[in-house]
Amino acid sequence: MNVTCTKIVVVTSSITINSTDKVPEFTDITDFVVEKVLDSGVKNGIVNVFSQHTTAAIVVQEMEPGFHQDVQELLSQMFPKESKYHHTLSPDHIEDKLPNGHSHMQHLFMGGSSTTIPVQEAKILLGRYQRIFIVELDRARTRNVVVQVIGE
Numbered sequence: 001m002n003v004t005c006t007k008i009v010v011v012t013s014s015i016t017i018n019s020t021d022k023v024p025e026f027t028d029i030t031d032f033v034v035e036k037v038l039d040s041g042v043k044n045g046i047v048n049v050f051s052q053h054t055t056a057a058i059v060v061q062e063m064e065p066g067f068h069q070d071v072q073e074l075l076s077q078m079f080p081k082e083s084k085y086h087h088t089l090s091p092d093h094i095e096d097k098l099p100n101g102h103s104h105m106q107h108l109f110m111g112g113s114s115t116t117i118p119v120q121e122a123k124i125l126l127g128r129y130q131r132i133f134i135v136e137l138d139r140a141r142t143r144n145v146v147v148q149v150i151g152e
Contacts, residue, residue: 010150011040017143019056019136024075024106026061026068029145030132033117034124036147043122045151050114052146055103055138057110060117062129075137079105103138110135119151 013036019025029049037047051058061067085101107113115132118125126132134145 007152008150009040009042009045009152010148011036011042012146012148013039014144014146017134017136017145019139019141019143021140023103023136023138024068024072025136026063026071026133027136028063028131028133030126033132033147037119037124037149038122040149040151042119042149042151045119045149046116047119047124048114048116048146048148048150049132050146050148051134052113052144053141054113055100055107055136056141056143057107057135057137058113058115058145059110059133059135060115060126060130061133063131064129075106075109078109098139100138106137110137119149 015029015032017027017029019027033047033049049058079102081099081102083102085099085105087101087104088099117132134143136143
């Protein structure tokens, strides 16, 4: 579908998520993103979903508990919490000094801080089983996710 843009709209909003110590914790934010796309008035464009944290990833994935358990087991094997990470030894490490080098490595592996999804006819173009998640990789924290809708 070809679209000729006459007026570009950019609408930015955010959501605060309070995670728990159950890591990795998948929190489904799809409905919030859909609501923000509808509220924006954008018919065709993109929506970017961005975590303002380096130990909480944004992913598009399936809402299936077995898959989430598989991810937890894989991340624990690849990046064990008990391993020595240079990040934890850094003098500028956060004030509480809780080791979280494993969380940063997991974040890198999970794909990072954002995802962008096409919007067509005011609908996000996710596949049948796809949902948008913020994945807590560290510990119970307050997280901020920015949703930016861009289009006409």
